Amino acid sequence: MKARFVASKSNHAAARTIRITSRWGCGPVRAALLFALAAVSNFTPAQAQNNAVSDTAITNTVQSDWTEFHKPNMQRWNGVEKQLSVHTVGRLQNLWTQFTSSGGVYTAPAVANGVVYVGTNGGSFYALKAATGDVLWTYPVGSLYSSPAVANGVVYFGANSPGNALYALDASSGVLLWSYPTGGEVESPPTVASGVVYFGSNDFNIYALDALTGAKRWNYNTGGPDEVWSSPAVVNGAVYVGGGNNNVLALNASTGALLWSYATGGSVISSPAVANGKVYVGSYNNDSVYALNAATGTKLWSYTTGGLVWSSPAVANGVVYIGSGDSNVYALNASTGALLWTYATPSGGIYSSPAIANGVVYVSTATGSFSDNSVTALNASTGAKLWDWYTGEVFSSSPAISNGQLYVGSDIGDVYAFGLRSTAEVAGTSTKPISATLYPDLNIELSRTAARVQTQP
Numbered sequence: 001m002k003a004r005f006v007a008s009k010s011n012h013a014a015a016r017t018i019r020i021t022s023r024w025g026c027g028p029v030r031a032a033l034l035f036a037l038a039a040v041s042n043f044t045p046a047q048a049q050n051n052a053v054s055d056t057a058i059t060n061t062v063q064s065d066w067t068e069f070h071k072p073n074m075q076r077w078n079g080v081e082k083q084l085s086v087h088t089v090g091r092l093q094n095l096w097t098q099f100t101s102s103g104g105v106y107t108a109p110a111v112a113n114g115v116v117y118v119g120t121n122g123g124s125f126y127a128l129k130a131a132t133g134d135v136l137w138t139y140p141v142g143s144l145y146s147s148p149a150v151a152n153g154v155v156y157f158g159a160n161s162p163g164n165a166l167y168a169l170d171a172s173s174g175v176l177l178w179s180y181p182t183g184g185e186v187e188s189p190p191t192v193a194s195g196v197v198y199f200g201s202n203d204f205n206i207y208a209l210d211a212l213t214g215a216k217r218w219n220y221n222t223g224g225p226d227e228v229w230s231s232p233a234v235v236n237g238a239v240y241v242g243g244g245n246n247n248v249l250a251l252n253a254s255t256g257a258l259l260w261s262y263a264t265g266g267s268v269i270s271s272p273a274v275a276n277g278k279v280y281v282g283s284y285n286n287d288s289v290y291a292l293n294a295a296t297g298t299k300l301w302s303y304t305t306g307g308l309v310w311s312s313p314a315v316a317n318g319v320v321y322i323g324s325g326d327s328n329v330y331a332l333n334a335s336t337g338a339l340l341w342t343y344a345t346p347s348g349g350i351y352s353s354p355a356i357a358n359g360v361v362y363v364s365t366a367t368g369s370f371s372d373n374s375v376t377a378l379n380a381s382t383g384a385k386l387w388d389w390y391t392g393e394v395f396s397s398s399p400a401i402s403n404g405q406l407y408v409g410s411d412i413g414d415v416y417a418f419g420l421r422s423t424a425e426v427a428g429t430s431t432k433p434i435s436a437t438l439y440p441d442l443n444i445e446l447s448r449t450a451a452r453v454q455t456q457p
Contacts, residue, residue, distance in 0.1 A: 064357075066111045066400035066407075068149035069189040069312075074233040074274045076314035081357035083404030083420065089360050089377045090387045092406065092418045096133035100126055103143065104396070105409025107157075108189070108353075111402035112150040112171065116417070118397075118409055119144025119157055125167075126415075127155075127174060130405065133417060137174035141167060146199070147189035147231070147398075151211065156197055158186025166190060166199055166207070168214060178214035182207065188241075189231040189271070193253070198239055200228025206241055206249070208256060218256035222249070231271035231312070233279075235294070240279050242268030248281055248290070250297060260297035264290060271312040271353070273320075275334065280320050282309030289313065289322055289330070291337060301337030305330060312353040312398075314361070316380065321361050323350025329363055331383060341383035345376065356380060357401040364395030364408055375399060375408055375416070389418065 064080040071078060084092070103122020110117045115136065116128040121143040127136040146158030155171045165181040184202030191198045196217060197209045204224045208217040222228060222243040230242030238259060239251040248268055250259040270282035278300060279292040287307055291300040307325030314321045319340060320332045327349055331340040345365050352364045361378040375395060376388040397409035405419040 064401070064403055065113065065150075066109070066355075066402045067151065068110055068191060069108055069147045069231045069271065069353075069398070070191060070233055070273065072193075074235050074272075075316065076273060076312070076353060076355050077316040078355070078357040078401050079316070081401055081404070084360060084401065084406070085358045086360055086379050086386060088420060091420060092377070092387050092389070093421055094389070095405065095417045095419045095421070097417075098126075098128055098133035098135070098415045100124065100413045100415060104411040104413055105415055106145050106396045106411065107409065108147040108398040109400045109407040109409060109415065110148040110150050110155070111400055111407060112155075115171070116407055116415065117148045117150060117155050117157075117171075118415055119146065119148065119159075120413060121145060122413070125157060125169070125174075127171070128415060130402070130407075130417070133415065139167075139169055139174045139176070145185075145187040149190045149192050149197070151192040154211065156190045156192060156211075158188060158190065158199060158201075160185040160187065164201075166197065166209065166214075168197075168211075180207070180209055180214045180216070184227060187227070187229050191232045191234050193234040196253070198232040198234055198241075198253075200230060200232065200241060200244070202227035202229075204228065204244065206232065206239070206243075206251065206256070208239075208253070217254075220249075220251055220256045220258070222247075226267055229269045233272045233274045235274040238294070240272040240274060240281075240294070242270060242272065242281060244268070246283075248272065248279065248292060248297070250279075250294070262290075262292055262297045262299065264288070269310055270322075273313045273315045275315040278334065280313040280315060280322075280334070282311060282313065282322055284308045284310050284325075287324070289320065289332065289337075291320075291334070303330070303332055303337045303339070307349060310351045314354040314356045316356040319380065321354045321356060321380070323352065323354060323363055325349040325351070327365075329354065329361065329378065329383070331361075331380075343376075343378055343383045343385065345374075351396055352398040355399045355401050360386065362399040362401060362406060364397060364399055375406070375418070377406075389416075391416075 100120050103120040107119045114130045119125045125139040142159040142163035148157040165179045167179045168177045182201040188200035197211045200206045204222050206220045226244035228244040232239045232241040237253050243249040247261045264283035266283040266286035272281040277294050279294050289303045305324035311323035318334045320334050327345050329343040355362045359380050361380045364375045374388045374390045377386045393410040399408040409415050
């Protein structure tokens with residue numbers, strides 16, 4: 001995702017606000033087969049020639065690609081990943097670091113077919129080789145805070161001035177296929193579903209474009225007064241998005257007609273997650289997380305954190321995970337909103353969005369002293385810290401987990417890849433002592449007090 005400090009343009013914020021956005025993807029393969037492939041594969045990514053990515057298919061690796069901010073399941077959960085687990089994540093190592101040299105990386109990486117795609121606020125979009133971090137191609141454009149989406153050989157992303165448009169590039173070569181200009185900056189990460197690209201713009205509109213041609217299918221005007229930074233979630237013919245007007249909106253995915261809206265009482269920068277007929281979303285200046293009925297918009301529950309909620313929720317196995325400006329990661333029961341655990345980071349706040357894979361929650365931190373900012377892995381069931389990495393950099397980018405590797409960008413322009421260096425480590429048979437990398441539950445609050453959970457029939 002992305003977060004940045006900017007002068008506020010809204011009528012309800014103080015002198016400065018923080019903006020956020022992010023995304024991802026995968027395919028259906030049986031878990032047993034995936035694990036076997038991960039253990040025995042010796043895949044070498046195709047070589048890029050003439051500033052382009054080879055069309056050679058990646059066939060011998062687990063295809064748990066993270067193709068957009070939400071991931072196509074709209075939950076920020078990689079249910080296919082099997083290489084990284086609670087047993088192996090403590091041995092993560094920095095595989096490579098690529099300095100983009102053109103500004104901070106506030107966007108969440110997208111990973112597809114052995115390539116990592118990221119944008120920078122310095123005006124360049126990058127395609128990096130996932131195995132090595134080598135630059136495959138770049139595309140010059142306006143500053144980027146919109147996380148990319150990759151689908152059917154095309155990478156989509158929004159850009160700010162001088163672009164103020166949604167761009168579609170050939171994912172292999174970086175050649176421009178089309179662009180669609182809007183009346184404002186495009187910071188909302190696009191979502192691609194059924195041949196349509198959905199995104200929001202700072203001109204107060206939500207757009208649906210033909211993914212192949214860029215032709216407009218429809219647009220919905222929220223009426224303002226705030227821009228649309230939220231990334232749409234598309235599920236069962238409906239588009240769920242933060243409207244920038246203190247509302248969560250549900251629109252007909254085919255026509256753009258309003259199905260319902262729910263007023264949270266605070267701006268909705270957070271991008272909704274959708275699971276089991278429920279829409280989960282944060283509202284930043286009332287410090288709360290909401291669960292809404294996906295069909296009607298009726299509030300099912302809300303939970304008030306101790307700080308502003310810019311983070312977008314991730315949902316897996318009946319639990320909602322989200323960060324807060326109070327420096328905590330929260331795990332909430334998805335059905336009731338009851339607190340399961342919290343993890344207190346040493347930073348001054350969490351503005352990225354968690355990612356989940358194989359029983360592990362990944363989160364990056366963005367404020368406080370530079371020495372306190374890190375990328376952290378937590379046990380999804382207990383909140384215990386399993387691993388962290390301190391670089392002295394600020395991390396506003398949300399992490400992505402793909403094919404046994406963790407990718408994240410930093411505010412000074414670095415892109416990091418973390419992974420396990422050997423097949424033995426992937427299989428969990430490393431002789432390294434686990435005690436050297438696992439951590440006790442010192443920062444976990446096991447309170448299940450329901451006093452802060454508000455329910456409504």
